[in-house]
Amino acid sequence: MCKTGTDIQEAVTYLLQGDIVAIPTETVYGLAGDATRSESVIRIYEAKERPSFNPLIVHIASVDEASKYTVHIPPILLRLASTFWPGPFTILAEKNTLIADPVTAGSPLVALRVPVHPMALELLHSLPFPLAAPSANLFGRISPTTAQHVAEQLQDRIPYILDGGPCSVGVESTIVKCNAEGEIVLLREGAITAAMIREITGKEPLQPDAARIEAPGMLKSHYAPIIPVRIGKLQEMAAEYDPTRIACLQFEGKVPIIPNARYTGILSPRGDLHEAAARLFALMHEAEASGADFLLAEAVPDTGIGRAINDRLHRASA
Ligand code: TXA
Ligand code: MG
Numbered sequence: 075m076c077k078t079g080t081d082i083q084e085a086v087t088y089l090l091q092g093d094i095v096a097i098p099t100e101t102v103y104g105l106a107g108d109a110t111r112s113e114s115v116i117r118i119y120e121a122k123e124r125p126s127f128n129p130l131i132v133h134i135a136s137v138d139e140a141s142k143y144t145v146h147i148p149p150i151l152l153r154l155a156s157t158f159w160p161g162p163f164t165i166l167a168e169k170n171t172l173i174a175d176p177v178t179a180g181s182p183l184v185a186l187r188v189p190v191h192p193m194a195l196e197l198l199h200s201l202p203f204p205l206a207a208p209s210a211n212l213f214g215r216i217s218p219t220t221a222q223h224v225a226e227q228l229q230d231r232i233p234y235i236l237d238g239g240p241c242s243v244g245v246e247s248t249i250v251k252c253n254a255e256g257e258i259v260l261l262r263e264g265a266i267t268a269a270m271i272r273e274i275t276g277k278e279p280l281q282p283d284a285a286r287i288e289a290p291g292m293l294k295s296h297y298a299p300i301i302p303v304r305i306g307k308l309q310e311m312a313a314e315y316d317p318t319r320i321a322c323l324q325f326e327g328k329v330p331i332i333p334n335a336r337y338t339g340i341l342s343p344r345g346d347l348h349e350a351a352a353r354l355f356a357l358m359h360e361a362e363a364s365g366a367d368f369l370l371a372e373a374v375p376d377t378g379i380g381r382a383i384n385d386r387l388h389r390a391s392a
Contacts, residue, residue, distance in 0.1 A: 076228075077195060078221050078235040079241045082193060082258035085236045086200050094118050094208040096224045098238025099189040101162045101246050101264070102217040102355065103197075104133065104207030105223050105232070109143075112174040119176070121231040124213040129179040130206040131164055131247070132186050135198035140186055143204060145170050147252035148252040150275060156275050162243050162265045166251035177206045187247055193238040209246060215300075216362070219244050226359075250279065261381040265351065271387050300362055303369045303391040308332055311370045321345045321361035321373035323387075325350060337364035347380045354383055358390065 077084075085095045094107040105122060107114035119126055132138060134212035137159050140147055145168040147155075167219045169177075169184035172293050189195065198205060209217040210224045220223045221237035229235075248264030250271065257277040260268055271279050275322045301321070304311055308322055312332045321337035322330065326345035339357030341350035346360050361369045371387050374380045 075230070076225070076232050076234055077208075078225060078237050080193075080237050082197050082200060082236065083325075084199055085234055088196075088234050089114075089201060089205070090274060091189045092117075093233055095191070096218075096221070096228065096232060096235040097194055098191050098206070098221070098236060098241065099133070099194045099209060100191045100217055100243045102241055102244070103190075103210040103221070103235075104131075104194075104205070105210040105224075105228065106133070106205040108174075108201075109133075109177050109206035110172050110174055111203070115174050115176040118206060118208065121228060122208060122213050124208065126176065128156075128208075128213075129178050129181055129185065130177050130208045132173060132184055133194065133207050134186055134188055135204075136188060136193065136389070139188075139204065140167070141188070143170060143172050143184065144168055148256065150256065150258065151252050154250065154258070154271060154274055155186075155188075158266050158270075159188035160195060161188070162247040163187060163191075164247045164249040164262075166249070173204075174192065174206075183251070185249060188190060191238055191241075193291075197236070199337050210316045216355050216358050217246060219352070223355070223359055227329070240352070240356070242352060242355055244356075245386060248382075251282070264387045265348075265382065267378050267381065269378075270381035285386060300392055301367060301369050302379050303371060303387070304375055305371050305387055305391050308370055308372055313370060317372075319367045321364050321366035321369045322340060323357060323361060323369060325372050325374045332370075336366045337361050341374065341383075347374060347378055347383070348351075350374055351379045351383050 094117045097106045147167040151165045164187040166183040196332040248266040249262040260279040308331045317334040322335045
């Protein structure tokens with residue numbers, strides 16, 4: 075059993091020792107360790123049971139720190155980072171030798187981001203090193219958006235969970251890289267949308283080559299809950315099941331569309347996509363815990379952060 079608390083100094087003490095701790099960010103909770111120390115990074119992979127070919131995001135305290143851990147950052151990425159940091163935005167840049175090799179799983183590129191969660195920022199400013207931190211879930215499971223979610227999956231494996239309350243964004247950061255032609259490639263959808271990137275660069279970011287897995291987290295089944303997930307019209311899908319066996323995830327409205335379902339989670343009663351994103355993983359955790367055998371989900375409007383929500387739903391259903 076690990077301890078959960080709000081003591082940043084306690085987290086600092088563990089991290090200085092080379093231990094790993096769960097930390098809040100605005101997107102999802104991260105499982106953090108010293109990104110310059112291989113043994114700490116390996117502990118992260120072990121605790122998550124994450125395959126060692128899937129690299130980790132490195133969290134830094136400020137835009138200025140990015141150059142400390144990289145050989146080169148394409149100017150266009152630096153411009154985007156300066157615009158969206160601190161915030162739910164991650165760039166790939168060529169790493170230098172300070173970043174421990176296991177962090178990038180053999181890639182010359184490191185993923186960098188400055189989180190905006192005040193506790194995460196205070197923690198990063200208190201440490202002499204950056205923090206490698208993937209989402210604090212077991213490999214292939216739903217990302218945690220509360221300290222309680224982390225405890226459910228990892229409490230026997232880590233000494234401390236820094237509790238920063240429920241995550242305000244709720245879906246993982248947008249990840250971009252710059253290709254050989256100097257164009258921006260969107261590797262993972264998040265709260266920083268393609269339209270927001272276009273505002274800065276003047277060009278629509280490219281979608282990743284579907285034939286290649288560019289970020290290993292793009293593995294289709296990356297966000298799967300334990301029960302099978304289907305996406306479609308709730309009424310049509312529900313007709314095929316015993317209602318007491320199904321959990322439903324509905325986008326909006328005050329009343330359940332399937333009144334006798336075992337569980338209904340309404341992402342945002344008033345139909346707000348940001349609220350829906352913030353609640354998505356928590357409701358998926360509840361659906362899983364309800365004892366239902368199937369999760370039926372409605373897609374949300376495919377605009378803005380809705381694209382990231384639909385992306386996570388489709389991965390969960392793969
Ligand atoms: O919002 C977030 O990004 C959260 C919080 C904790 O910051 N972190 C997160 O980490 O979602 P994780 O490990 O669950 O997802 C990181 C993604 C993975 O898909 C991984 O493959 C990709 O980033 N990634 C990391 N480093 C990479 C690299 N060097 N090259 C390509 N993809 C990389
Ligand atoms: Mg993850």
